[in-house]
Amino acid sequence: MACLDTKTLKRTSVFRYILKRLALSIPVILGVTLIAFLILYLTPGDPVINLLGARSTLEDQAALREKLGLDQPVLVQYGRWLANVVQGDFGKSILSKQPVMNAISSRIPFTLKLTLTAFLSSIVIGIPVGLLAAVKQNTAIDHISMGFAMFFYSMPDFWFGLMLTLLFSLTLHWLPVSGAYEPKSLVLPALALGLPKIGSIARLIRAETLEVMREEYTLTARAKGLSEWVIIFKHVLRNAAIPVMVMLFLSLPWLISGAVVIETIFAWPGMGQLMYQAILRKDFPVIQALLLIIAFLTVLFNLLGDIVSGLLDPRIRVN
Amino acid sequence: MTLLEIKNLHLQFNSDEGLALVLDGINLKVQKGETLGLVGESGCGKSVTGMSILQLVPTPPGEITQGEIIFDGENLLGKSTKEMREIRGRKIAMIFQDPMVSLNPVYTIGNQIAEAIDLHQPKGISSTWEGVVDSLASVQIADPASRAHNYPHQFSGGMCQRGMIAMMLSCRPSLLIADEPTTALDVTVQAQVLKVMADLQKELGMAVILITHNIGVVAETCDRVAVMYAGNIVETADVETLFENPQHPYTRGLLGSIPRADRDMNELTIIEGSVPNLTKPPQGCRFHPRCKEAMDICRQTKPTDLDLGDGHIVACHLYG
Structure with a gap:
């Protein structure tokens, strides 16, 4: 009976610790997505002109800009992009014109x-x-x-x-x-x-x-x-x-x-090889997606590391 | 009845500076149930004496070169590693100076006590866990059944030391070596820990070797005292005799350097000089360079133990 008590006690304290660590990793992930998004946003050149060509009319440019949502404030664009990313949609590769996720998932x-x-x-x-x-x-x-x-x-x-x-x-x-x-x-x-x-x-x-x-x-x-x-x-x-x-x-x-x-x-x-190729060819959506995945894995493994050290060391659990 | 007798124990350390003869022929007797104080300044070999009884001195660099440690009629120095493990914790236990680092931080106090009980299976305990709770209760830890689930960092210093005592005494040893058990604790907690130790000692009929440099603690708790200087025991006597009638110049200097409430003292005496480097100890009596009464013979010949009667033993040429 007494030993059972120890286990329950230990389990609740470990569980609480894991929840706390999980909650702490949410802002980190959000920060990483913001940085990944801004990389694309701050890349020189207007994507609309890149897509339509320099000789396109202003009306056509405005129409496409509206269609792509690029006329919206940055935060709104980020929100939309984030919503897509959460659903696994990283956009299309500039080179292959295929969805980025298709290229990455096999790797x-x-x-x-x-x-x-x-x-x-x-x-x-x-x-x-x-x-x-x-x-x-x-x-x-x-x-x-x-x-x-x-x-x-x-x-x-x-x-x-x-x-x-x-x-x-x-x-x-x-x-x-x-x-x-x-x-x-x-x-x-x-x-x-x-x-x-x-x-x-x-x-x-x-x-x-x-x-x-x-x-x-x-x-x-x-x-x-x-x-x-x-x-x-x-x-x-x-x-x-x-x-x-x-x-x-x-x-x-x-x-x-x-x-x-x-x-x-x-x-x-693997992803490393794809990353190397994407960097060489400046395929930004692919780089962006890989960056996010690597950052996500980093946060995940940090969390796992915290959990494992918390399991090993009771002093860490307390704080 | 003699429980432990150390005869002519020599222990040396191989250091970078050379060979240090840390114990230079120690003789010591501990009677069943008594408390023997082992006093002296830092580095005089008190802790090493305690650790060599349990053979816990790391070898290398430490090496016992001569002597016998007779415990319960058997020479411990002839024991195998496995036989020594049976004695450690079961017959002779030891507690250390800093309780906060003496308990493993990643296991609960209960787990660490249970480990000792499971290992030695002392008689009269119905289950390991009951033994854990009983031993924590015996050192006056309140609510022992739930406190046993605590980790050392959830205990205060005094509680940690009581936890150590509970762990080490859970198997009812006949000798406890307490190496500066209260030095790291504040004064009120010191008294509490010493009281717990004394109560358990009476209950278990156990002998205690109390290693300390606190003469006040010695006066309060010990039956007999052995004074160490630079790897030698210079004087042994029962506690009243030692305090009233110290014979060795070092003992006199040591006692004279402590303020006492029961005496009218205008000035504290000081012992000039400092402890010798044990890789190059002075010839003859190791205390002679600091001794005001040193004679020619002190510089050449090491004094032998001299019995002044009633177990008052002094190693000094003044009485030879």
């Missing part, structure tokens, strides 16, 4: 697959490696794993991607050079994107673990008679993981933007 899963693989491997590999290095501090295991971590962390991802291709595709012929035609294709871009992350996570978790191992509550746990494994996994890891989790989730949007380069190198048909 979202590819980018998510790539970034989430890199993200999960940085957790699954980075955390145990960093933890092991901390527990075996100043041994060969520590030096070797931290040497590799430093190396992966320091390499620029585009160079790293090229070197991986050179080794695994062109020399060893184990993996395809580019594209996304088979499951194996995911390996190289995910490695290029994920290895630097694994390196940084391993280094961070090692540093945090060493710090927590020096905390007095770790000494208390030892004085209680707990085994070294319980001390590390129950008392040390959870405390060491709090800053690491926050950093991990904050770095996810960074991973997505890193995907712009990696997807281009590996011809991976």
Whole structure:
């Protein structure tokens, strides 16, 4: 009965915390849409003249302006645009004349697959490696794993991607050079994107673990008679993981933007590649939509990071 | 009856500056049920003595090179890691100076107490949770059943220290090592925590080693006192004898430096100089460079323990 009470209590406090974080992310999202809208609005040139040509009559221009709603105040235009965006309508691509959403929707899963693989491997590999290095501090295991971590962390991802291709595709012929035609294709871009992350996570978790191992509550746990494994996994890891989790989730949007380069190198048909092409060709509606999606994902992952750290650390929930 | 006896304990630290002999042949006895005060200035080796009993001194850099720690007839220094874990928390418990950082911030107080109870399974408790609530009640936490669900940051400093005491005493150990348990607390809370400790000590028949630099606390709570200086125990006596009739020049200096309400004191004495660097300790008696009564022999030979009768032991050439 008593244990049940704890759970209910904990659940309500976590629930309240999540609601609060959710409410706080609404103004951020609104701000981002405003900026994305203004980018298009502030772009030089009159869209009506661009569409009708410089020789069109003033009457025709006025008619089209009215039809497109461009004669309305900026705020009204923003409101209409926002209403469309909420329904998934980002307008049409300048180049293909097709709805932007058609071009993007097929690409979202590819980018998510790539970034989430890199993200999960940085957790699954980075955390145990960093933890092991901390527990075996100043041994060969520590030096070797931290040497590799430093190396992966320091390499620029585009160079790293090229070197991986050179080794695994062109020399060893184990993996395809580019594209996304088979499951194996995911390996190289995910490695290029994920290895630097694994390196940084391993280094961070090692540093945090060493710090927590020096905390007095770790000494208390030892004085209680707990085994070294319980001390590390129950008392040390959870405390060491709090800053690491926050950093991990904050770095996810960074991973997505890193995907712009990696997807281009590996011809991976994700949002990053589309972004690269759209920027080169000044296809503003596409850039605008991608910007919004990336910003939305950033807010979403920040929120997830806050929730995870709130779940791990009761002190965060209170404030 | 002797519960704990430390014989000729030597402990050293390997530091960047060289080898520091932090404990230089400590001898100490603790009787069942008594409170022994371990006093001395910062860095004299009080905490290290406490931690070496439970073998909590990190190795490296720490290393016990000589000596025995006999607890309940068995030498703890011969125990395996696993055997030591059985003793920690169950037979010998320890609490630390700063209660606010001694409890894990991400688990509830109840969870942390339950962990100790589940681990050691003390007799006479019907369920873990009941044991948790009982132990919180025993340290006078109001509404213990709901307070057990609180996290350490929801407790005040004094409550945290009482929570620590509840956790460490939940398995009814026969010895508690309290390392400056009240130093981080304000004076009214200090008294409350000391009272809780004293009550539980009486109830459990437990011995306490109270490590402190607060002579006032010693006078109030201890049966016997051991005075430490630079890794040596220089004088041991029952509390009245020590305060009325201190023999070692360091003990006299220490007591003379504290204002007392029961004496007419015009001036406080000071001990000239400072604590020696333990990587290069003075030869002979480690206190001789600061001792006004130092003789030639003090500069060459380390004094041995001398029994002046009634358990009053002093390590000084003045009495040899």
